[in-house]
Amino acid sequence: MPEPFSLAPSGQWDGNDGHWSSFSIKLGTPERSYRVFPDTFGYDSAIPSAKGCKPDDPKDCIKWRGADDQGFKSEDSKSWDEIGEYVTSFVDELEGPSYAIYGLDTITIPIEGGGTHKLEKQAIAMIEEKKPFIGSLGLAPVTSEYLNNTKSGPSVMEALRDQKLLPSVSYGYTAGAYYKNPKVQGSLTFGGYDASRLDDDHDSVRFPFAFGPAVPQEHENITVGIWAIEATGTQTPGTDSFHHDKNSLVGVIDSSISHFWFPSSLCETFEKNFGLTYNKETDFYTIDDKTHDRLVKDKASVKFTLGYPNMKGDPFEVTFPYEALNMEPSWPLYKDAKRIFPMRKNKNGSADYPATLGRTFLQEVYLMVNYDKSEFELHKAVLDNVGKADLQTIDDKAWEEEDAEGATAGGASKSKKGKKKGFKIKLKTPVIIGIAVGAGVLIILAVVVLCCIKRKKGPKKMKGSYESLRGAAPVAMKAFQDNHRTGAPQPYAPYIAGGNHGHGA
Structure with a gap:
């Protein structure tokens, strides 16, 4: 093997x-x-x-x-x-x-x-x-x-x-941490994970894919329910609860995006409590020197609690120190570096639109993804005294067998270095698939309700987009799943540009 x-x-x-x-x-x-x-x-x-x-x-x-x-x-x-x-x-x-x-x-x-x-x-x-x-x-x-x-x-x-x-x-992937002393480089392992990067002092949680094996090519499979967001060291004493609802906000883990994308209401809560300034021209939240000094002095932090519908066991919790949230953008975003908070308003600022947990999230988190089994795990990443790499295999059978030391399926399990961890998960996220066949073109529309939220993401209407080409020919994506491929039109596949580089229809 x-x-x-x-x-x-x-x-x-x-x-x-x-x-x-x-x-x-x-x-x-x-x-x-x-x-x-x-x-x-x-x-x-x-x-x-x-x-x-x-x-x-x-x-x-x-x-x-x-x-x-x-x-x-x-x-x-x-x-x-x-x-x-x-x-x-x-x-x-x-x-x-x-x-x-x-x-x-x-x-x-x-x-x-x-x-x-x-x-x-x-x-x-x-x-x-x-x-x-x-x-x-x-x-x-x-x-x-x-x-x-x-x-x-x-x-x-x-x-x-x-x-x-x-x-x-x-x-297995973690983004690394520039803010640590010494700095911690990122780690990307194919076909397994680096056990030296998993923090054994914190529980890990295994999540089922949001869309499951029925729609394996869907990018947003690596999706979590954001159950709670809390902050300390802000302008108000004690712990601030920015968000606390198991059913109102989902987040896609997407390292192609650097920052967090949140609904406007949540961004405004961060802005008020942290003392941030919103820059309409750049769409970033800036941190002035006075605010920066206060947040450092008060050891500000943000804690996320993540889960999924009907899960058993404890949710995943991870805390980000202010140092992980203090970013310095450069050209062409800014000619001169300024401090920004890694947060932007999501599309239309809508609470119904999924949040994005970008590369910032993966500074403190180790992500382990198994496409063969439609599952992923979140672990607290080791950022202090990182040891020698300890690569462990994820094979096709390892995740089917229940680890004798693992927790109940769908719950939290304590990570054990050197062991192949795994337990069966029965996908409970509802997936509804409608299939229409016409003129030799197969169109699969997946409508998924996760955490009781309607997913409103869709193709952009522009020349050459999926929306305008839907009747012409299929734009297919094929995903590897259980040793075979299945194809379906997908709004995120590449489309012919048609020579138009504008945003209009």
Whole structure:
């Protein structure tokens, strides 16, 4: 059976909206090195192109964007096979779509400790715009098919599994912590997890996928119920309860986003109690020097309590010190660095729209995802005295067998290093699937109610979008699930751009 392996971190801290631990990959023939962030939501791999920095940009623009010497030039790679211009899968729900030139090329993954894995014909999005600012490595096991094009490219996870380089379609990831002394680099393990990064003094919790195996390609499977948010060290004495309701707010864990995205009402509560200032021009919450000094002195913190419907056992709890919430953005967000609180209003500021728990959340949390079993785990991450890597395998059978020391299915379990942990989970989240077949086009619409909330996320209406092309041809995504693939149209798949880079319909 293949062994799990870790992707080597770059050793650098990148990003224009905070300091984030990046990872190194190589792309093309001949190979060039690029720094990327793991993307728990997406399936594409994205790299800034050579045109991603303009003549009037700062001279170090391309280095800030993760390239050692230059952005990606497709004409310089002998293995590049161009597909065309599409809307990317990493659409920013707040700022609109991102466009890219898609093609197939070779990704080389450096293994921490030595060696590489070479993956040919990988789908690559060559980004000219500055969103995303740093390249990304999609972790969802999805193959994209492109409208009016017969070419397709598997995700990194699928390619690794197809080449029998993984014991399971799974990974473990924590984002690292720039604010710790010493700084803690991120950790990404394929086919298993790094037990040295799991804090045994805190209970872990296993969650079922929100959509379950019936809709395995749905990105938002890694979804939790946000039961409570509490804060200490704010402008009011004692503990402030910002949110306390098991049925009113769900959150998608999405490391392609740096910060938290919350409903307007919750953002305003944070603003008032922490003494933040909302900047309408940038849509960020800033922290002035006086407020910063007070929050440091009072040791401010924010505690999340997370669960899911009908769970047994205790929910997952994690506390973020103020240091983890004090971000310094840079160009092009700000010409001069200012302190910001890692929070933005979600789409339309609606309480009915899911929250997003971005990369900030994964500073203090270790995420373990098993696509083969439609489950994921949350652990408190070790950030002090991190030991030598201790990679443990997640295989297809390990998560079926109940650990003798585990808790009741669906409840909390104490993490034990060196043990294959697992217990059966019966998915209890309701999933309703409607299927319509016409003119050879299969359209699957998944309507999911999680925590009694209607999920209102949907495709954007723009030229070339899924909405306008629905009657023309399927835009399919195929997901690896239990050793077979199933395809379905999906509003987050790449769509033909149609030459229009606007936001209108």
